[in-house]
Amino acid sequence: MSDTVLVVGAGPTGLSAAAGVASVGKKVILVEKENVLGGAPILSGYAKLVPSGEWAKDAIGRMVKRVEGDSNITIHKGTKVTKVDGDAGNFNVTLSNGTTVNVGAVILGTGFTHFDSINKPEWGFGTFEDVLTTTQMEQMVATGKITCPSDGRVPERVAILLCVGSRDRQIGREWCSKICCTVSTNLAMEIKELSPTTDVFIYYMDIRTFGLYEDKFYWKSQEEFKTKFVKARIAEVTKSPDGRLLVKGEDTLVKRPIIIPMDIVVHAVGMDPNEDNPEISKTFGVGLEKHGFLERGEHYTSTFSSTRRGVYVGGSALGPDDIDTCISHGLAMAMRAVGDLNAMVQKAA
Amino acid sequence: MAIHEKSLIDPARLVTSEKLVVDGVDVSGHWNTMILPRTLRDYDADFEKVIQGYAGGENVHRCWQCGSCTNSCTMYGQNTDFNPRYWIYLTRLGLKDELLKDKEIIWQCVSCNRCTNICPKDVRPEGVMKALAHWIEHEGFGEKSKSSIFDEEFARQCLDRGRIEDMEVLTGFFSQTKQISGTGIGGLLDAINKLAWFKELVFRMSKANDLFSGKIMRFLTRTPISAQIHMGLAMFVKPRTKSWGRTGDVLRQYIKEQKEAAHG
Numbered sequence: 341m342s343d344t345v346l347v348v349g350a351g352p353t354g355l356s357a358a359a360g361v362a363s364v365g366k367k368v369i370l371v372e373k374e375n376v377l378g379g380a381p382i383l384s385g386y387a388k389l390v391p392s393g394e395w396a397k398d399a400i401g402r403m404v405k406r407v408e409g410d411s412n413i414t415i416h417k418g419t420k421v422t423k424v425d426g427d428a429g430n431f432n433v434t435l436s437n438g439t440t441v442n443v444g445a446v447i448l449g450t451g452f453t454h455f456d457s458i459n460k461p462e463w464g465f466g467t468f469e470d471v472l473t474t475t476q477m478e479q480m481v482a483t484g485k486i487t488c489p490s491d492g493r494v495p496e497r498v499a500i501l502l503c504v505g506s507r508d509r510q511i512g513r514e515w516c517s518k519i520c521c522t523v524s525t526n527l528a529m530e531i532k533e534l535s536p537t538t539d540v541f542i543y544y545m546d547i548r549t550f551g552l553y554e555d556k557f558y559w560k561s562q563e564e565f566k567t568k569f570v571k572a573r574i575a576e577v578t579k580s581p582d583g584r585l586l587v588k589g590e591d592t593l594v595k596r597p598i599i600i601p602m603d604i605v606v607h608a609v610g611m612d613p614n615e616d617n618p619e620i621s622k623t624f625g626v627g628l629e630k631h632g633f634l635e636r637g638e639h640y641t642s643t644f645s646s647t648r649r650g651v652y653v654g655g656s657a658l659g660p661d662d663i664d665t666c667i668s669h670g671l672a673m674a675m676r677a678v679g680d681l682n683a684m685v686q687k688a689a
Numbered sequence: 690m691a692i693h694e695k696s697l698i699d700p701a702r703l704v705t706s707e708k709l710v711v712d713g714v715d716v717s718g719h720w721n722t723m724i725l726p727r728t729l730r731d732y733d734a735d736f737e738k739v740i741q742g743y744a745g746g747e748n749v750h751r752c753w754q755c756g757s758c759t760n761s762c763t764m765y766g767q768n769t770d771f772n773p774r775y776w777i778y779l780t781r782l783g784l785k786d787e788l789l790k791d792k793e794i795i796w797q798c799v800s801c802n803r804c805t806n807i808c809p810k811d812v813r814p815e816g817v818m819k820a821l822a823h824w825i826e827h828e829g830f831g832e833k834s835k836s837s838i839f840d841e842e843f844a845r846q847c848l849d850r851g852r853i854e855d856m857e858v859l860t861g862f863f864s865q866t867k868q869i870s871g872t873g874i875g876g877l878l879d880a881i882n883k884l885a886w887f888k889e890l891v892f893r894m895s896k897a898n899d900l901f902s903g904k905i906m907r908f909l910t911r912t913p914i915s916a917q918i919h920m921g922l923a924m925f926v927k928p929r930t931k932s933w934g935r936t937g938d939v940l941r942q943y944i945k946e947q948k949e950a951a952h953g
Contacts, residue, residue, distance in 0.1 A: 497734075539734050547753070559810075563751050568732075568781060571754065593754060593778050594787060597728045 341429050341688065343681045344369060345674075346443040348421055348624075351379020353449030353655025353666040353673075355403040360674025361447075362412035366681075369433075369441050370407065373616075375418045377404045379451055380656075381663065387478040387530060389663060390522050391556060395482075403667075424624050428650025429684045444684070445650050445677035448634060449670060450620055452656040455505025455513070455609040463501060463607060464577035470585055471577060471605045474500075474520065477527055486535040488603050490583070495538050495603030498531055499587050500524045501574050502544045506610030506660075515631055517610030517660040522553040524608045525561040532565040541568045541602070543587070572598060577605050611660040626651055633659045644673045652676050692722055702727065733783025740780050742951045743823050745816025752777045758804035758814040764797055771797060773804055773814045776821060788821070792831045796822040827952070838865050848937040851930030854923040873924050 343366055347358045350372035358368045376382060378400045381389065386396035407413050416435055423434035429444045457465035457473055464471040469490040472480070480486060488495050502524060506517040521544075528540040540561075547569065549558040561567040574589040584601045591598045613632035614620065621628050627635035627647035634653045637645030646653040654669030655661060661669070695703060702725040708717045740746040756774045764771040771794050779788045788795075798818035805815045825831045842861040846853040860876035863869040869879040881888045892898055895917060899908035 541732075558753075559751075562753070566737075566750060568734075569753065570782065591729065593775065594729065594784065596787075597726075599728050599730055600732060 341684065342431075342442045342444040343367070343678075343685065344441070344443045345445045345447060345677045345681075346371065346421070346431070346433055346441065347447045347449060349379065349449035349451055349655075349657075350374075350377040350404075350407070350415075350417075351449060351451045351655065351666070352381065352400065352403065352663045353451065353657070353670040354379070354447070355400075355407050355449075356667040356670025357447045357449055357654075357674045357677075358407050358413050358670075359403070359410065360671045361678060362407075362410045364674075364678050366412065366678055368410075368413040369443060370413055370415045371419050371421055371435060372415070372417050373420050377407065377415070377417065379449075380454070384454065384475040385479045385482060386475070387481040388526070390519070390526050391553060391664070421623055424651075429681065431650065444681045445652065446624065447670075447673045447677055448620070448624065448626070448646065448651065448653040448657055449655045449666075449673075450614050450616070450634070450653075450657045452611040452613065452633075452660065453615045455517075455612050457504060457607045457609055459511055460504060460508075460607070462576045463504065463574065464579075464585065464605060465607055468577065468579055468585060468605075470495075470603060471607070473504075473607045473609045474523055474527060475609065477531075477604075477606045481527070481530045481534065484534060486531055486538060493603070494535060497602050498528075498538055498540045498604045498606060499574075499585075499600075499602040500528060500540065500542045500606045500608055501587075502542065502547075502608045503573075504607035504609050505612065507545070513610060513612070513631075515610075515660060516548060518548070518550070519660060519662045520608040520610060521548045522550075522557045522662075524606075525549060525553075525557040525567065527606070528561045528567040529557075529565045532567070539566070539568065541570055541600075543570050543572050543574050543589070545571070545573055611656060614657060617657075624648065624651055626653065629659075631659070633657065644669065644676050650680070692724070698724055699727075701725075729784060729787075733785060736783030736785060737781050739952070740817070740820050740824060743820035743827075745813065745818075746780075746820030747816070748810075748812045749777055749780050749817050749820075751810040752781065752812045753810055754778055755809060757807045757809060758812070761803040761807045763799055763801045763803065764794075768794065768797075770794055773798075773818060777812065777814065777817055780817065780821065789825070789830055792825045795825065796831070796834065798822070835862075835866055838862060848940055849929075850927060851933035851936060854920075854927060856920050856924060857927075877924075 345361045345366055345368050347354045347368055347370045350370055358370045361368045374383060381396040381400045388394065389396050389399055392399060416437060420436040421433060422436050425432040431443050431446060433441050433443055454475060470488050486495065487493065502520060505513050506515060524542055528542060531538055531540050547558055571592045572589045574587050576588045578586045580586050580601060584603060585605050586599050587602055587605060588599050617628055617632055625648045629635040634657045635647050636658060637647055644652045644654045652673045654673045655666035703722060704725060705722045709721045737750055740749055754774060758773040759765050762771065762773055776788060776795065795818060798815065800815055802815045805813045808814060826833060826837060839862045842865065843853060843858055846857060856877060860872045860880060863880050864872055864876055869876055869883055871879055881891055896908055896912045899911065
């Protein structure tokens with residue numbers, strides 16, 4: 341019987357879970373496959389986060405620092421879990437760096453993978469230099485200058501295409517990635533702030549800036565930053581002889597085909613299941629749900645359970661979610677793990 | 690081959706030529722009709738700002754296309770081509786050609802303000818309809834409305850003399866809207882001759898019916914003699930308001946500056 345908790349993944353979910361477990365005096369083994377902590381917001385170089393408006397490196401940086409400075413937490417970077425034997429309360433875990441640890445519970449904060457826009461070739465990513473993803477555009481925002489990658493000119497117009505890799509049966513992505521609408525409206529404001537002569541157009545099917553993001557992001561981008569919203573699903577992105585991009589599609593509200601010149605086209609990429617999920621499923625003995633995300637156990641009285649007792653799963657490993665929610669999941673999983681371990685100790689006594 | 694289902698195509702897009710040569714081949718005759726593409730090729734990003742420069746159009750950028758305005762619209766109930774939501778969308782993207790297709794209906798807004806009361810984003814669609822109608826008129830895309838002609842005649846006299854003369858406003862309005870010809874006494878007589886309602890109005894106000902039915906005393910006691918003398922004189926003598934001076938010129942300059950500031 342061990343009351344040490346293994347946390348897998350050092351993104352917002354895992355960092356929050358590790359800090360949560362450590363805060364009640366339990367030992368944590370934190371395993372991260374990359375050589376840096378912070379997860380997608382750090383690895384992909386996000387700019388300002390929704391909804392706080394804080395730079396990712398500052399906000400997530402604080403979470404990393406809190407974990408690194410905690411003597412209850414042992415961190416293994418550039419490491420994967422290769423084997424998980426045993427049962428709840430007594431797992432024998434082998435790591436890829438050769439270490440073996442005995443833990444009572446496992447928390448999976450293994451996150452997601454950004455949709456790879458190459459899988460939608462008709463929208464020009466990988467073909468035209470000025471077609472970017474939201475993460476690339478965030479990196480550009482972080483440099484403080486908005487220019488076309490092809491020739492460095494200041495773009496007159498930027499088009500953001502929503503639902504790239506989301507809500508698309510053609511490519512087996514039947515889910516809404518939940519956060520891209522808000523991220524895109526936030527990005528539209530950041531672009532306009534840095535480059536006031538640039539007009540931003542968002543091509544949408546629906547706008548799903550849920551909850552309090554409605555007025556803080558959608559309304560604000562429209563009312564204060566003059567973002568234009570066009571109801572059209574783009575069919576194709578091509579290039580005109582003058583070097584500008586052309587977005588082709590049907591404007592659903594005008595009921596007319598459109599071919600509109602743009603200078604930069606941004607794909608609001610969705611959240612895919614972590615590309616390592618098949619391996620994670622095998623290693624940890626947990627199930628996957630139909631889209632390929634990790635499967636939930638019973639949620640109402642065994643919150644954040646996976647399909648294996650003693651293994652908990654939360655954050656964007658379960659499906660698309662925002663950073664704030666992932667952080668809450670992490671803390672909730674810490675509560676679950678420590679609570680269940682305490683119950684086992686009391687039962688044994 | 691001729692195009693069979695021309696009825697399905699917007700007539701403005703059907704181009705028929707007597708003689709037509711395409712790539713050096715004479716295709717006159719049966720092949721002489723071409724269909725222009727429906728594709729929208731560009732936005733006019735500055736157009737939204739133009740409409741925002743007209744009173745009532747200020748909040749047009751807030752619209753999220755929910756359709757509450759059209760849904761509540763009195764005119765939409767009469768004519769489904771009267772669609773405020775659609776015109777607001779066209780305004781935002783600067784699709785002017787599409788907007789001008791509806792220039793003969795936009796002004797029909799009856800200002801019931803049901804749209805403005807229901808709009809969840811406070812766009813004030815009724816104001817946008819006014820702004821659009823003014824833009825269409827201001828840019829000369831549509832005929833000047835009768836009320837604008839009246840307003841202009843009224844304002845002209847105010848600015849010229851600091852006052853209006855009723856009969857001059859009326860005959861000026863009638864002649865500019867081509868209901869009569871001429872102004873002054875000739876115009877007045879033409880109006881009585883051509884406009885039955887106006888003749889009735891003049892006769893009743895002057896009690897002329899008493900005169901024609903022989904009730905002379907009744908006519909003399911009831912007809913507003915001094916007012917008629919005044920109006921009659923005013924057709925020939927047109928005094929300015931006391932110490933009007935250069936006031937009219939100053940006001941004209943001010944209006945010009947305000948218009949330039951609002952619409953460039």
